Amino acid sequence: MLSNKQLETVSEAPQIKKSSGKRLLLVGNPNSGKSTLFNALTGLNQRIGNFPGVTVEKKTGQLKLGQEKLEVVDLPGTYSLVPRSEDEKVTYEYLIDQNRNDKEEIVVIIADASSLKRNLLLVTQMIDLEYPTILVLNMMDIVERNKQKIDIAGLERELGVPVIPMNARLGKGVSKLKTRIETFDYIPAPKVIERHEEKNQLKNTVDRFKRIKEILAKTYHADGPAKTAESTRKIDKIFTHSVWGFVIFLFILFLIFQAIFSWSTYPMDWIENGFLVFGNWLGGALPEGILNDLLVEGVLAGLGGIVIFIPQIALLFMFIAILEDTGYLARVSYLTDTVLKRFGLNGRSIIPLLGGAACAVPAIMSARTISNKKERLLTIFVTPLISCSARIPVYTLLIALVIPAEKQLLGFNLQGIVMMALYLLGFVAALGTAMLLKYWVKTEERSHFIMELPIYRMPRWKNVGMTIYNKVKVFLFEAGKIIIAVSIVLWVLSSYGPGNKMEAIEQKYEQIEQDPSQELSLTQDQIASEKLEASYAGHIGKFIEPAIRPLGFDWKIGISIITSFAAREVFVGTMATLYSVGDEENTTSIKEKMARATHPSTGEKVYTKATGYSLLIFYAFALQCMATVAIVVKETGGWKWPILQLVYMGALAYFASLLVFQVFS
Amino acid sequence: MNLASCKIGDQVTLEKILDEQLTVQLYSMGCIIGERITLERVAPFGEPMIIRVEDSFISLRKNDAENMIVKQ
Numbered sequence: 001m002l003s004n005k006q007l008e009t010v011s012e013a014p015q016i017k018k019s020s021g022k023r024l025l026l027v028g029n030p031n032s033g034k035s036t037l038f039n040a041l042t043g044l045n046q047r048i049g050n051f052p053g054v055t056v057e058k059k060t061g062q063l064k065l066g067q068e069k070l071e072v073v074d075l076p077g078t079y080s081l082v083p084r085s086e087d088e089k090v091t092y093e094y095l096i097d098q099n100r101n102d103k104e105e106i107v108v109i110i111a112d113a114s115s116l117k118r119n120l121l122l123v124t125q126m127i128d129l130e131y132p133t134i135l136v137l138n139m140m141d142i143v144e145r146n147k148q149k150i151d152i153a154g155l156e157r158e159l160g161v162p163v164i165p166m167n168a169r170l171g172k173g174v175s176k177l178k179t180r181i182e183t184f185d186y187i188p189a190p191k192v193i194e195r196h197e198e199k200n201q202l203k204n205t206v207d208r209f210k211r212i213k214e215i216l217a218k219t220y221h222a223d224g225p226a227k228t229a230e231s232t233r234k235i236d237k238i239f240t241h242s243v244w245g246f247v248i249f250l251f252i253l254f255l256i257f258q259a260i261f262s263w264s265t266y267p268m269d270w271i272e273n274g275f276l277v278f279g280n281w282l283g284g285a286l287p288e289g290i291l292n293d294l295l296v297e298g299v300l301a302g303l304g305g306i307v308i309f310i311p312q313i314a315l316l317f318m319f320i321a322i323l324e325d326t327g328y329l330a331r332v333s334y335l336t337d338t339v340l341k342r343f344g345l346n347g348r349s350i351i352p353l354l355g356g357a358a359c360a361v362p363a364i365m366s367a368r369t370i371s372n373k374k375e376r377l378l379t380i381f382v383t384p385l386i387s388c389s390a391r392i393p394v395y396t397l398l399i400a401l402v403i404p405a406e407k408q409l410l411g412f413n414l415q416g417i418v419m420m421a422l423y424l425l426g427f428v429a430a431l432g433t434a435m436l437l438k439y440w441v442k443t444e445e446r447s448h449f450i451m452e453l454p455i456y457r458m459p460r461w462k463n464v465g466m467t468i469y470n471k472v473k474v475f476l477f478e479a480g481k482i483i484i485a486v487s488i489v490l491w492v493l494s495s496y497g498p499g500n501k502m503e504a505i506e507q508k509y510e511q512i513e514q515d516p517s518q519e520l521s522l523t524q525d526q527i528a529s530e531k532l533e534a535s536y537a538g539h540i541g542k543f544i545e546p547a548i549r550p551l552g553f554d555w556k557i558g559i560s561i562i563t564s565f566a567a568r569e570v571f572v573g574t575m576a577t578l579y580s581v582g583d584e585e586n587t588t589s590i591k592e593k594m595a596r597a598t599h600p601s602t603g604e605k606v607y608t609k610a611t612g613y614s615l616l617i618f619y620a621f622a623l624q625c626m627a628t629v630a631i632v633v634k635e636t637g638g639w640k641w642p643i644l645q646l647v648y649m650g651a652l653a654y655f656a657s658l659l660v661f662q663v664f665s
Numbered sequence: 666m667n668l669a670s671c672k673i674g675d676q677v678t679l680e681k682i683l684d685e686q687l688t689v690q691l692y693s694m695g696c697i698i699g700e701r702i703t704l705e706r707v708a709p710f711g712e713p714m715i716i717r718v719e720d721s722f723i724s725l726r727k728n729d730a731e732n733m734i735v736k737q
């Protein structure tokens with residue numbers, strides 16, 4: 001990180017320009033609408049949200065202007081050219097990268113016109129560093145609502161760069177920007193201020209604001225305080241209230257929980273039945289044989305297990321998108337800072353932690369906005385303990401399996417209580433772990449919680465809809481790809497075995513069947529399960545069984561735990577495949593098949609309450625996600641932390657499950 | 666007087682910032698010497714707080730507010 005002394009001493013813009021196309025760099029303060037404009041220019045769907053620090057990495061897209069194809073780069077927001085945190089550093093390092101001189105570049109600075117003074121700081125810094133600049137004044141709708149008046153031509157004259165008013169949300173001004181880009185010809189603007197290298201660098205910033213005030217005196221007029229700020233203040237009287245603020249937050253969490261785990265059961269039942277009907281139809285319609293088995297028992301069983309969770313995933317992401325779009329998340333940061341501080345975290349940590357309920361991977365990346373290295377590291381370390389959307393299928397299936405739907409505790413549905421307890425457990429474990437690490441990780445660095453709270457905005461339903469659509473698509477196709485691959489491999493591994501054991505079993509049963517003296521009490525199920533045990537998958541499972549036996553797990557669960565490393569939701573697909581192989585009439589759901597499963601040696605049920613609870617706890621704690629490990633390697637710059645995390649969470653899962661199994665059995 | 670000792674609703678002028686790192690951060694967010702600041706909210710346990718600078722709302726912790734010298 002740069003020292004403070006380097007404020008404004010950034011080297012000047014890269015000089016050499018070969019003209020093999022153009023590149024637009026979208027730069028600006030956090031939350032000024034860069035990604036909204038990026039989406040409007042490129043037609044892509046970058047994440048947008050109403051809080052500072054949504055974009056934390058460089059994203060590239062393409063813009064077609066007539067014959068020309070331009071590269072467009074969306075960068076994390078930054079207040080100035082002194083990076084305070086990792087996300088701002090991305091922008092800073094990209095801007096000063098002297099090696100990137102393959103294309104002619106135009107810096108499009110997006111300024112929030114409704115707080116022009118603050119936004120002009122970065123603008124004038126960029127102009128003085130001689131970056132070819134176009135200034136976009138975004139949020140003109142808010143400027144209008146606030147009755148603020150901006151003299152565009154005057155500003156153009158004062159700054160010496162093109163200025164384009166815009167409403168990026170509605171796409172107003174985008175075509176004007178495109179035209180301006182086509183005709184853009186860089187004429188160096190006069191320096192806004194004379195920088196004095198020898199002066200205290202902060203003085204330069206003071207000089208800059210002095211000059212900005214002079215410019216605004218000529219070009220900007222406002223009647224009193226902004227209306228949007230006033231209404232935000234009023235809303236905050238409730239939402240950040242010392243008592244009501246917390247009540248509202250808990251109520252919102254409860255509402256989300258209810259929606260995901262209670263309202264969604266209806267569509268889930270429809271999907272489940274639909275898949276059964278379709279599977280049976282397909283099994284009957286296709287010619288008998290290996291392909292039929294592979295499709296119906298392997299792929300369809302695996303996929304059906306996951307598709308039914310779409311309603312829950314969609315609801316979860318709908319709520320997250322709404323929270324992100326309104327500006328409420330920044331208030332949650334404010335409310336939770338004091339508590340999180342005691343655990344070595346920061347109010348900003350709540351955004352990764354809440355995001356972790358969706359998926360730990362982007363959540364861990366969003367920890368980049370936490371400037372204190374220790375707080376960031378702790379946040380990264382504990383985020384995977386928050387129950388993510390991939391655990392939803394596992395929890396839902398297991399809870400339905402071991403807890404009767406009608407069972408009540410203190411008047412509440414027991415299934416719901418256990419589900420909530422799992423989420424709480426994850427959160428408590430995250431805080432507890434942070435507490436432990438707090439004493440272990442040392443830092444000299446000071447910690448701040450200096451964050452801008454954006455004005456409240458209405459969520460845009462189109463954006464919410466797009467988010468749901470994209471997330472469901474990713475869930476289906478990314479998870480679906482893994483599930484299909486795992487299902488196929490697993491189906492092969494469990495349909496074939498080493499040597500000729502499988503054939504031996506078949507022969508044995510054929511003999512039994514033909515021998516009239518034997519009673520024909522052996523069911524198809526028993527043959528299938530004996531064959532499964534003799535298969536390759538059976539051998540692998542049996543090999544690890546001793547290690548997980550004390551937790552109440554059998555070898556099939558062992559296999560699911562292994563395959564779950566690809567992604568946790570694979571658990572359901574694995575179970576579906578393992579219990580479908582050899583099942584001639586595929587008429588029951590996975591849940592029913594698992595409910596019927598017994599230990600072959602003892603005849604006892606496999607999924608007792610003890611095993612079910614133990615397995616739930618295991619999935620709540622274990623870091624069974626390759627993507628998370630990969631992102632932690634990337635974000636922490638090495639293998640030390642991810643390995644520590646893997647071992648720690650693994651041990652936590654193992655011993656917690658052991659305890660739970662012993663208590664309940 | 667420092668900002669931490671102000672009451673909710675107080676409007677003050679920023680006179681001096683005692684910490685350099687804090688100065689850099691606040692300056693880049695448009696909160697400079699001479700600016701009018703309103704203390705909007707204080708969370709339970711005395712921090713964090715929300716201040717208003719022109720039309721922006723910024724959150725701060727107590728130790729940072731203590732480093733901000735203000736006058737009525």
Ligand SMILES: Nc1nc2c(ncn2[C@@H]2O[C@H](COP(=O)(O)OP(=O)(O)OP(=O)(O)O)[C@@H](O)[C@H]2O)c(=O)[nH]1
Pocket residue numbers: 028029030031032033034035036037047048049050051052053054055056075076077078138139140141142166167168169170325457
């Ligand atoms: N009213 C209004 N809101 C806008 C406009 N442009 C963007 N927004 C909203 O402003 C918020 C921030 O938009 P983003 O595009 O995520 O901002 P960003 O600059 O990429 O933010 P970071 O990635 O955090 O730096 C979102 O809630 C947008 O919907 C606009 O022209 N008018």
Ligand SMILES: [Mg+2]
Pocket residue numbers: 034035036047048054055075076077
């Ligand atoms: Mg962005």
